Amino acid sequence: MDYYESPYSIYSEWICLEHGGRAARRAHRWWIRHGGDPAVITVGEALQQAATLRHPSHILVQEDGKYWRVVRHRFDGAEPPEVEVEQEYEYADDSPLVEEEAPF
Numbered sequence: 001m002d003y004y005e006s007p008y009s010i011y012s013e014w015i016c017l018e019h020g021g022r023a024a025r026r027a028h029r030w031w032i033r034h035g036g037d038p039a040v041i042t043v044g045e046a047l048q049q050a051a052t053l054r055h056p057s058h059i060l061v062q063e064d065g066k067y068w069r070v071v072r073h074r075f076d077g078a079e080p081p082e083v084e085v086e087q088e089y090e091y092a093d094d095s096p097l098v099e100e101e102a103p104f
Contacts, residue, residue, distance in 0.1 A: 003059050003070065011061050013070040017043055033073065 003011045015030055016023040017040070031046065032038055035054040040046050060072035 003056075011059065011068050011070055015046075017041065017046055 001013050001015055005011065013030075015027045017027045017031065018024070019027070028038075031040060031053075034056075035052065036046070037049060040049060054075055056073040057076050058074040059070050060074075061068045062071045063069075
């Protein structure tokens with residue numbers, strides 16, 4: 001699962017439903033907390049139901065070596081904040097891109 005703070009800040013967590021042991025237990029707890037059906041066991045079943053999951057309004061991340069770990073989710077129903085895009089990043093027009101030959 002990827003959470004986007006901005007196009008340059010992405011926090012990921014792995015949901016390992018089909019692994020054994022601790023990873024599977026953690027994945028099933030994650031699935032249920034996000035509103036998933038407790039009977040889901042396989043990734044295929046999860047993908048069929050993924051659109052019905054609750055989305056956290058906030059996450060708490062903690063630095064873990066050179067990566068970040070998602071350590072908490074908050075589901076308060078708050079709308080995500082508005083994101084303003086600077087003018088220089090907006091598309092100037094909607095004209096199609098023209099493919100060119102590679103120079104090599």
